[in-house]
Amino acid sequence: MKDDFLTDLMVLQSHLDAMLERMQSNSITLKRFQTFEIELLNLNSLAEMLDYILNSQDFFKLDYIGFCIVDAKKEIRSFLVNNDYDLESKPRLIFMENHQVMNLAFGSLLSSYIGAYKTEKCADFFLQDEKKLASVTVIPLVRKGKFIGALSMGSFDPERFVDGMSTDFIEHMTYVLGVCLENHLNYEVMKSSSLVDTLTGVNNRRFLEQRLGEEIDRAQRNNEALTCFFLDIDFFKKINDDFGHQAGDQVLVSVAAVIREQLRNSDVLARYGGDEFIALLGNIEESMAIDIAERIRGEIKDLVVDFQEASIKTTISIGSVTYKPSIGRKHLTAEKIGEDLIKKADKALYLAKNQGRDKVVSSGVTSDYLALANLFK
Numbered sequence: 001m002k003d004d005f006l007t008d009l010m011v012l013q014s015h016l017d018a019m020l021e022r023m024q025s026n027s028i029t030l031k032r033f034q035t036f037e038i039e040l041l042n043l044n045s046l047a048e049m050l051d052y053i054l055n056s057q058d059f060f061k062l063d064y065i066g067f068c069i070v071d072a073k074k075e076i077r078s079f080l081v082n083n084d085y086d087l088e089s090k091p092r093l094i095f096m097e098n099h100q101v102m103n104l105a106f107g108s109l110l111s112s113y114i115g116a117y118k119t120e121k122c123a124d125f126f127l128q129d130e131k132k133l134a135s136v137t138v139i140p141l142v143r144k145g146k147f148i149g150a151l152s153m154g155s156f157d158p159e160r161f162v163d164g165m166s167t168d169f170i171e172h173m174t175y176v177l178g179v180c181l182e183n184h185l186n187y188e189v190m191k192s193s194s195l196v197d198t199l200t201g202v203n204n205r206r207f208l209e210q211r212l213g214e215e216i217d218r219a220q221r222n223n224e225a226l227t228c229f230f231l232d233i234d235f236f237k238k239i240n241d242d243f244g245h246q247a248g249d250q251v252l253v254s255v256a257a258v259i260r261e262q263l264r265n266s267d268v269l270a271r272y273g274g275d276e277f278i279a280l281l282g283n284i285e286e287s288m289a290i291d292i293a294e295r296i297r298g299e300i301k302d303l304v305v306d307f308q309e310a311s312i313k314t315t316i317s318i319g320s321v322t323y324k325p326s327i328g329r330k331h332l333t334a335e336k337i338g339e340d341l342i343k344k345a346d347k348a349l350y351l352a353k354n355q356g357r358d359k360v361v362s363s364g365v366t367s368d369y370l371a372l373a374n375l376f377k
């Protein structure tokens, strides 16, 4: 009798120990997830958020952590590239063109997947690493009933993620992640739309003023040339007078698109005023700059803008200047050098107009010293 009682007590004790151990382990896991979520909420940009997630593999003691974003119009990708986010070094950041993949994987229940890695279920969410993952979980990020992305986690251990395992912590974290992603995207869209010219879709003067200093800093850091074009449509007033303001608007849109096509994605193009545009071309020396400007001039000369019954033709004049950073101490701020660049490109444009328009004129190469000298003129 006494022995039976002692055996029962020992069994009870071992149950209690196991429960205590589970509670302690859950409490540690909860703390880890809470720490992660608090950090996540404190991040300032989409880029910071992506880096934080993609680098959290060790934090969660996993063999794989990846992030998928639905980006039907490739806007998020181009936003990140334009902001110097190095996508190539982030192969586990996967972009999806449509919601279809998500619908197929998660169905209408919007529920997550947990269990063995199954190609048909998981392949779209994982980079195919050399060593096969044994168990995974993929949790969709859903906002207002729509898939906006997914978090994918994996392990070489088949017991790490098994069907029926509780995913409460991960689901909660993914909810927070969804809210953060949505907020960052909304903020970036709002920010970038205030920096875009609504008529032509290229950037506006405000954006140029912000970027000019950054581009000069970059040129100095990398000791690379930076070219600035000042472009102005010829006799634009006459187009408005002859064909009407709406036709003039259409010409502005078409001209901006042609210039944009001739530049690289990383180059800046901004509408500076009425029919004036400024372009900044990183790492472009003077002779190459003149070739590019000539190509733009030629393309605009060939452009025909159809507006109602009219076929409108136009030309463009371009002033160019190339900045070469001087080695050694800098005497001027990037802002002052930027002002000097625009002034010089504008002067070259004035010469192009005076030489009969439909011309490219380069004012040559300028440096920090020339900019400094210019300041005292």
Ligand SMILES: Nc1nc2c(ncn2[C@@H]2O[C@H](COP(=O)(O)OP(=O)(O)OP(=O)(O)O)[C@@H](O)[C@H]2O)c(=O)[nH]1
Pocket (backbone or CB within 6 Å): 199, 232, 233, 234, 235, 236, 237, 238, 240, 244, 245, 246, 247, 248, 249, 252, 273, 274, 275, 353, 357
């Ligand atoms: N349609 C249209 N016209 C605009 C817009 N913004 C400015 N303009 C017009 O653009 C014209 C610019 O003309 P000017 O600066 O005189 O120069 P231009 O006629 O191009 O002559 P040159 O530059 O000397 O070859 C003005 O008539 C402005 O009214 C716009 O958003 N849409």
